[in-house]
Amino acid sequence: MNRTKVFQPEGLSELLRTYQKYPEALLWAGGTALAREDRGGGDFDLPGMIIDIAGVPELQRISRTERYFEIGAGVSISRILKVGQHVLPKVFTQSLRYISHPAIRNRGTLGGNLCHLPRRLNTFGPLTILDARLELRRLGKSRWIQVPRLFSKTGELTLQEGEIVSRVRIPFVEWNMQFFQKLGDPFQRPKSSLTFSALGDVKKGELTDVRVAISFIGKSFLRDRELETLITGRKVPLSDKTRGEARSIFRASLMDLPGEVTLFQKERSQRLMQWFLSALHVPPSELFY
Amino acid sequence: MKLSFTLNHQLVSVDAPASQRLSDLLHDTLQIHSIHPSCYRGECGNCAVILNGELAFSCILPVFAADKGEIITYEGLRDSEEYEDIMKGLREEKAFPCSYCLPSKVVIIKSILENSLDPSTQEIFETFSGTSCPCTNFHNLARGVKRAGFHRRSRLHE
Numbered sequence: 001m002n003r004t005k006v007f008q009p010e011g012l013s014e015l016l017r018t019y020q021k022y023p024e025a026l027l028w029a030g031g032t033a034l035a036r037e038d039r040g041g042g043d044f045d046l047p048g049m050i051i052d053i054a055g056v057p058e059l060q061r062i063s064r065t066e067r068y069f070e071i072g073a074g075v076s077i078s079r080i081l082k083v084g085q086h087v088l089p090k091v092f093t094q095s096l097r098y099i100s101h102p103a104i105r106n107r108g109t110l111g112g113n114l115c116h117l118p119r120r121l122n123t124f125g126p127l128t129i130l131d132a133r134l135e136l137r138r139l140g141k142s143r144w145i146q147v148p149r150l151f152s153k154t155g156e157l158t159l160q161e162g163e164i165v166s167r168v169r170i171p172f173v174e175w176n177m178q179f180f181q182k183l184g185d186p187f188q189r190p191k192s193s194l195t196f197s198a199l200g201d202v203k204k205g206e207l208t209d210v211r212v213a214i215s216f217i218g219k220s221f222l223r224d225r226e227l228e229t230l231i232t233g234r235k236v237p238l239s240d241k242t243r244g245e246a247r248s249i250f251r252a253s254l255m256d257l258p259g260e261v262t263l264f265q266k267e268r269s270q271r272l273m274q275w276f277l278s279a280l281h282v283p284p285s286e287l288f289y
Numbered sequence: 290m291k292l293s294f295t296l297n298h299q300l301v302s303v304d305a306p307a308s309q310r311l312s313d314l315l316h317d318t319l320q321i322h323s324i325h326p327s328c329y330r331g332e333c334g335n336c337a338v339i340l341n342g343e344l345a346f347s348c349i350l351p352v353f354a355a356d357k358g359e360i361i362t363y364e365g366l367r368d369s370e371e372y373e374d375i376m377k378g379l380r381e382e383k384a385f386p387c388s389y390c391l392p393s394k395v396v397i398i399k400s401i402l403e404n405s406l407d408p409s410t411q412e413i414f415e416t417f418s419g420t421s422c423p424c425t426n427f428h429n430l431a432r433g434v435k436r437a438g439f440h441r442r443s444r445l446h447e
Contacts, residue, residue, distance in 0.1 A: 004307040006353045035349035041329045043308040044351055101419035106343040
């Protein structure tokens, strides 16, 4: 018989104390991603210790100021959509809508979506290009980091022993072009799936800012700064020459990605990028949110 | 692990291994036979329950997720007015599901109507996207849900 011990802290300080004492314990939020990977029937294959964070009220809070929106890491995907669908950036809410179906979204949490290994799931790309920040807490200490710093270059979580993601802060910035697309099912077909997130701001026919991120669901993630620099400040629609240059830069960046990214994923991302470059128009194409 | 929760309005205390699936606990130990655990991946919907007021698929939940919570299953709905409204709506729109998936579809419809008594077709389709039984035409089903919402609204305004 599996003898998993489950801790159910009722507050953040109790959670941090327990996690410091048992850093090898598995943090269980909604558990949807972990449970879906546990194939077949029978009991779950759980580790010896679990900390169930569902009862920690500090992780369930949502707040809003004039400058940003803050979401506790334990808030469910459904609740974020319910509370924030009209105020949060569309690229982010769309990434949440692409998460499975409501029964999963009622249980799955934002923190779980961000920290699930070995995959970077839906919200990682949009939160990266939105310059969102994460609050990391451990007993007696807290720090804020940019979303990309949650993972090392080799794709491992950079959390220290006993440290958790407690809040996500998303700044309010106006973008008149936002786009999110998810291809494939990261759980069933990880070698062909990816997410494509893009933000653009066009003023007086000129692309004043643009950000594009592609997450290959596994450990690989691509944000091509060279491409962004090339097309920022250009008139839209982009000229054939600019689009050609951008495509070449992007192709080169794809070549530099590690071997775990399949040729199929590279081909898919090139086509999405091609579409994105040709869809930059004034007024923004209706394909953008 | 000792657990206590409310199951269909009755307090239940059980001892179960933490790694056991909630669907198995409900079906095998607590004799809730409307639950049909089959896919164990949250993809067929045949183990749908309402957990703490929200739709959940119990096959992907460990038992401790229900501790101190409240679970409603098909059995807990059968004697309610809501159930009558749901059945009436499904019958009127010729969207009656097969006997295997009827309990889960009723639970799912209950969760949809809990959010809105006038749900959009998109909301209904989205919620049913987590089910796989092909017995019912989904357009009829959506009309049945809307009709059930209509009956519910009418009853509430009586």
